[in-house]
Amino acid sequence: MDAPTGLSRQILVATSAITVLAGILVFFGTYLIYSVIVAVYPSPETDEWLTSLDLAIFAALVLVTLPIAAFVALRLARRILDPLESLARSARQIAAGDLSARAATSEKALGETASLVADFNRMAQRLQDMAAxxxxxxxxxxxxxxxxxxxxxxxxxxxxxxxxxxxxxxxxxxxxxxxxxxxxxxxxxxxxxxxSGHLDLRIVPTRLARELEEIAELMAPDLNSGGFRLALDLDDIIVDADATRVRQAVLALISNARRHALRGTITISLKRRDGTVVLAISDQGPGIHPDLAGQVFEPFVRGDPDRAKETGGNGLGLSVVRAIMDAHGGSLRYRTAPGGGALFEMEFKSPVAPQGR
CATH class of the missing domain: 1.10.287 (Helix Hairpins)
Structure with a gap:
């Protein structure tokens, strides 16, 4: 016999034993008090402390209360143990490698038990998603x-x-x-x-405009040879950031534009917006297909797989940029540029230092 059935039997036996014990205590406790009363105030009508009728009444009460106790114990055990049995089976299946196993519960399950099953199923789903x-x-x-x-x-x-x-x-x-x-x-x-939350950053006050100007100067010859030109629209803003990682993110976005955009102008802008700093990089098209717009920041997702292979893309560039922005406590967004191209906005939410050189 497995463990859950044994536990059900234990609950049933324990409930029945408690019922019988309570009946005995109540019965004999009543007669103990009754005997004291009789000793203090004797009655000529009774000369026996415990009569056969009293024993018959006690036996009848026990016979009546035991089935009731058993019924209540079984209902309680079912409400408690059915979800736990399902949870135990699912846990054994997951331990054996079946990550699709889920525990089941019913509407009659106790609140805490139902919550336990729900938490277990969420954990199992997360494990399955992570494994996939x-x-x-x-x-x-x-x-x-x-x-x-x-x-x-x-x-x-x-x-x-x-x-x-x-x-x-x-x-x-x-x-x-x-x-x-x-x-x-x-x-x-x-x-x-x-x-994993272990991307180390060296956050220092950084004059982003100067960093972006250096990047533009470095990449301009290579971009010009490919039919592109860089346009800068930069405000002089100092932001708490890791300059090396920001450079890495900007280079990834520019490289992405060079691989996928039409030959033309790649614009880099740096502006204040509603208490934040937005570093935006846009091109002149064709942009990202609407069906892929919500997936482009996932690893190994390519807007144009054939062209990415031709130009050496590995599908990780935008994922790297998002990871860097997440580590900065900022965000990365994509939207269609006014001219129909791709516009990526890196929003820094860290405190902005005073402006000036």
């Missing part, structure tokens, strides 16, 4: 790593076999693949650390 996310992450990471590793192995094997000459062009292509792997690993590291 982990499996997806593992499969996606393996897929992302497979292509550059296959290319590296093939090229290196070709050099060993004499198929490829180890000239400068071949080595540069190999380094390009290694750079792609390095970016993927660093992006994964950033997103993972942010999700």
């Amino acid at each position: 996310d982990m499996a997806l992450w593992n499969a996606t990471i393996a897929h992302e790593l497979r292509t550059p590793l296959t290319i590296l192995k093939g090229r290196l094997q070709g050099i060993i076999d004499g198929v490829f000459e180890p000239d400068e062009l071949t080595l540069r292509r190999l380094i390009h693949q290694v750079d792609g792997l390095s970016r993927l690993v660093e992006d994964l590291r950033t997103v993972t650390l942010a999700d």
